[in-house]
Amino acid sequence: MNRRKFLVYSAGALGAMSLPLSASVAFAKARGTYTYLTPFTLSLAFAPVLYASASGGFDKLDVNVKVEVGRGAGQAIQLVAAKQVEAGRTGGANYLSARAQDNSDVLAFGTVSQISPFVVISSQSHPVRDVKELAGKVVGVASFGGSMEATLNLMLAKAGVDPKSVRRERVADGPASFAMVEAGRIAAFFGNASTVSRLRAAELPLVALPVDDGVPGQVYVASEEDLESNREQHVAFLQGTRSAILAMADMDDAQLLEVIRTIARRFDVPGIEKEDIALGDLKGNRELWLAHGKENVLRNVPEQWDEATRLLQGAGLMKETSRQLYTNAIWESTVV
Template sequence: MPVTEFTSSALDRRSFLMMAVAAAGAPLLAGCGSGAAGSSGGKKTTFLSYLPLETLSLAPELLAVAGGHFAKHGLDVKLQPVKGSPQAMQTLLAGISPITRVGQIDVMTAVADTGQPLVNIGTLSRGSSLRFVYSKKRHPLAKPQDFVGQTMGVPSEGGTSDKVVSLVLASAGIDPKQTKRQVVGLTPGTFNLVEQGRIVGYVVSVDTANLLTSKNSDVGLFDPGKYVKSDQQVYVTTKDAATKDAQTLTSFMAGIHDAVAAMVADQSLDETVKKLRDEYSFASLNDDKVAKASLTMLRNSWTGGDPSKPLLVTDKAVWTAGYKELTSAGVAKPGGDAPSWFDNGLLPKT
């Protein structure tokens, strides 16, 4: 079976607008390679990824394709990257795809601030899967105060990463405006901007962070999860799609559940890495040490450190506490009914 080496194919604004115009039409999105980025056979559907596909942060979706978990539940899923979580939600709301995965922060701000009809149908991570990378020599980032007067790199303006930076600052009573933001790429090469002093650091996925530290001893990591509790990853649909596409969404979440459960059960991660490499090729996956370290960190976030707890289930108390954190920091408008913004009803009964 040929291995797909991913290249960036995120939608530019023109492509997005063309898709939005065609939203009422028939099949639209082509995945990033019909082989490795999609499962074969079954009902066709599209998953919108705010991340580039070449990251282990997408391990559940990638393994659900490569391991046949989507196919087992009757789906042929295309994984389509878009430019950041704001565009992922815009594309979802346009009706082009029934499902995406974004941060709890993004969902809550969209619903609380502008009344968007979004619904969380499954919580993947019980902690932050982001890391801030910085130069140990140039300007260490050990606490929120170290960000004041600096510029942080983020993948998109107003997205999850941008808001997490704000929440880290707000946790220490610092006005988020005291740290500027600059949109940068998510690649290891962006560290050159840190070394040049153009940015103090930037926000990356866990595997990119591990890849950087394995190659450069000057790379330091800041874990925002020590300060931010609402940075969970959630699967999101619209209220309309939750009814219209209920069967597709139920099958999708079953495939994701099976993929995550397989990785939790695979203690050594040998089988997981093998299956992923049978289909995909990218830097963090191709390095044994980086791949297993990243998957272990991600797996811990999926289980919340307790593998006995049911996967993907949204905990009402944790969800509402996240909303309180956001409103207290001024990131989301208060007064919303947070429990009505999630629904565990499309998850597999276990």
């Protein structure tokens, strides 16, 4: 295992513990490294960054990106605010709720999943085919206060379901949670394209209810101060990531398999060795990156952000604010 793989693997192990990332991040900053925090364990949902790193895309732009594994979408905002990482990935709904608070200096500088990556997973024996069916039920989420829970709250509010009537239970994102569904311990749980690929590969009798909440799915965030003082690195990070997505946009299956193998040589991504599953996973995530067309890859699309603000404020999940909610200044520097 090379040093980079060791660092990523170690970060994944730390993710299951309550240890801070301060020590490793302090070391990274001393070497001028750009530290990027994922919300959860590595998966092909993060392929734009992983491929840009593994293929040498970031090296060509003279930015040394180090991937750290986080413990929930909320932590990305917290560690960016604490200036322990340069950038993180988090959910659009929980980011907007946090940004509307006067004490948040964390700003979105790119949207990677233009639409929600989440699905509500239930069993064929007791399927959940409508959000209203969750009333009075128990729903599994990967973390409390993160993007999954924020999305759940918005879905319930839009459907006229009292969020307090739905109990949340913290669960793992995988087959173990589906076993809880089949055992009747939870009615459903939140997953993403990667989750569905793994469960279907295992031939489990699942029903996946897509989430269409009108909110930017997953965003890249950084502190406002760092976006100014460390602008060149942020531009290089976003440019490398954007180039990786555009490269994958028109690839056929054989080419995408080479992407998967390139990532696997550099990063320890659970299940990536099962190439048929990994291919479906990567293609499913690609749809999210390209949902608003190639011209809007990683762009914060103003119309969508306006609609998201209206929806969240209308549901009582975001306070009224006159604050800037995002910036496209970094993105614009990648397309000139």
